[in-house]
Amino acid sequence: MDMKKKVPIREQAPEVRAHNFDEVCLGYTKEQAMLEATRCLECKNPLCVMGCPVSVPIPEFIHKVKEGDFDKAFEIISECNTLPAICGRVCPQESQCEGKCVRGIKGESVAIGKLERFVADYAMEKGKRRPHSHEKNGKKVAVIGSGPASLACAGDLVKYGYDVTIFEALHEAGGVLLYGIPEFRLPKEDVVKKEIAMLLHMGVKIELNTVVGKSVTIDELMEKEGFDAVFIGTGAGLPKFMGIKGENANGVFSANEYLTRSNLMKAFDENSTTPIMRAKKVAVVGGGNVAMDAARTALRLGSEVHIIYRRSEAELPARVEEVHHAKEEGVIFDILTNPVEILTDDNGSVCGIRCVKMELGEPDASGRRKPVVIEGSEFDIDVDMVIMSLGTSPNPLISSTTDGLKTNSRKCIVADEINGQTTREGVFAGGDAVTGAATVILAMSAGRSAAVGIHDYLSNK
Numbered sequence: 122m123d124m125k126k127k128v129p130i131r132e133q134a135p136e137v138r139a140h141n142f143d144e145v146c147l148g149y150t151k152e153q154a155m156l157e158a159t160r161c162l163e164c165k166n167p168l169c170v171m172g173c174p175v176s177v178p179i180p181e182f183i184h185k186v187k188e189g190d191f192d193k194a195f196e197i198i199s200e201c202n203t204l205p206a207i208c209g210r211v212c213p214q215e216s217q218c219e220g221k222c223v224r225g226i227k228g229e230s231v232a233i234g235k236l237e238r239f240v241a242d243y244a245m246e247k248g249k250r251r252p253h254s255h256e257k258n259g260k261k262v263a264v265i266g267s268g269p270a271s272l273a274c275a276g277d278l279v280k281y282g283y284d285v286t287i288f289e290a291l292h293e294a295g296g297v298l299l300y301g302i303p304e305f306r307l308p309k310e311d312v313v314k315k316e317i318a319m320l321l322h323m324g325v326k327i328e329l330n331t332v333v334g335k336s337v338t339i340d341e342l343m344e345k346e347g348f349d350a351v352f353i354g355t356g357a358g359l360p361k362f363m364g365i366k367g368e369n370a371n372g373v374f375s376a377n378e379y380l381t382r383s384n385l386m387k388a389f390d391e392n393s394t395t396p397i398m399r400a401k402k403v404a405v406v407g408g409g410n411v412a413m414d415a416a417r418t419a420l421r422l423g424s425e426v427h428i429i430y431r432r433s434e435a436e437l438p439a440r441v442e443e444v445h446h447a448k449e450e451g452v453i454f455d456i457l458t459n460p461v462e463i464l465t466d467d468n469g470s471v472c473g474i475r476c477v478k479m480e481l482g483e484p485d486a487s488g489r490r491k492p493v494v495i496e497g498s499e500f501d502i503d504v505d506m507v508i509m510s511l512g513t514s515p516n517p518l519i520s521s522t523t524d525g526l527k528t529n530s531r532k533c534i535v536a537d538e539i540n541g542q543t544t545r546e547g548v549f550a551g552g553d554a555v556t557g558a559a560t561v562i563l564a565m566s567a568g569r570s571a572a573v574g575i576h577d578y579l580s581n582k
């Protein structure tokens with residue numbers, strides 16, 4: 122075995138997976154996981170742990186994998202990570218734990234994410250449960266939303282002994298894990314719902330179809346329902362648009378709507394009661410992970426798909442793995458390209474997208490080189506669907522219906538970076554609702570920090 126390289130991971134072949142919604146990555150076998158674990162140097166000062174937002178003791182769990190003690194490996198991970206099967210699949214390990222791995226200096230880093238996924242999948246297959254023998258302390262906490270920040274917060278709070286109820290607006294729990302990330306990256310029945318079932322087993326309660334701000338307000342939860350504290354983890358689900366001509370045409374979707382219809386409502390199934398438009402040619406505007414998800418979904422529905430991104434490939438914000446998979450499957454990348462108008466036919470439906478070519482100029486405020494239009498470079502691409510994937514912001518419903526809750530200029534809730542305390546006493550917040558759109562693991566980290574903040578607040582109250 123070449124110790125400089127990772128043990129190869131099993132995947133569906135591109136020509137096969139481009140036509141189904143089954144998971145692309147098939148994971149390690151027991152033997153492969155144990156072999157990959159031998160590559161870990163078990164550093165005395167593990168930089169990988171510093172790169173993990175929830176500080177999983179990575180060398181310790183990998184050592185147990187190497188020994189074949191997968192039960193103990195799961196126990197070690199579960200102390201810090203409420204959703205290991207999910208994080209092992211969707212976290213950007215290459216820029217976090219694996220990005221700090223010493224093995225990566227002269228070769229490939231240890232496949233930390235794939236090992237975490239293996240351990241979590243093994244535990245679920247064996248029906249392993251997390252310990253939950255904490256005595257109730259008689260206090261109630263409401264958690265708004267059921268995405269990664271909320272699930273992590275609820276999981277830690279119930280360990281402290283709180284009576285925790287999650288309030289979810291939709292008819293199923295999981296938030297962005299359920300409606301935002303496609304089946305081929307994150308299976309819902311076998312992974313997301315099983316992770317949530319573990320929380321229910323620990324004692325977390327979930328109330329569905331409850332729109333906080335409409336069905337009930339935070340003020341009412343605290344003043345009438347008797348909740349001692351509230352955590353807001355409602356994410357950032359309000360899509361952004363460019364404001365260009367034709368953006369209101371039939372056949373223009375936000376990535377949020379498109380993915381929600383496909384992932385949550387199963388619109389990709391021809392027998393679905395809420396079918397989704399199947400286009401011949403699709404343009405996806407944007408270059409993040411959500412754009413890749415939308416593009417790869419459209420491809421599986423039979424479309425020719427173009428990613429339109431105004432910077433170069435080196436600046437694509439999506440994970441390298443997702444870009445690689447999209448290219449393998451046949452997604453076309455039109456980089457250094459920017460839309461200026463969506464073209465419509467006589468019926469008001471999309472028939473094309475007008476673009477201009479770009480070049481990179483001097484760095485802008487973000488530190489990235491600013492895209493500049495090349496004069497006279499205008500051209501059209503024939504498409505019959507456009508999906509806008511330009512980022513999201515928090516929905517203002519919560520902040521507009523809660524007394525004393527301050528937001529910033531981006532409509533994000535203002536909260537303490539360390540403990541999640543907002544400007545309203547007893548109300549905490551974390552994840553995308555505070556930072557704007559970010560990653561699953563960062564949201565989980567914020568949820569865990571807020572759980573500590575809530576515990577400190579209620580203990581001293």
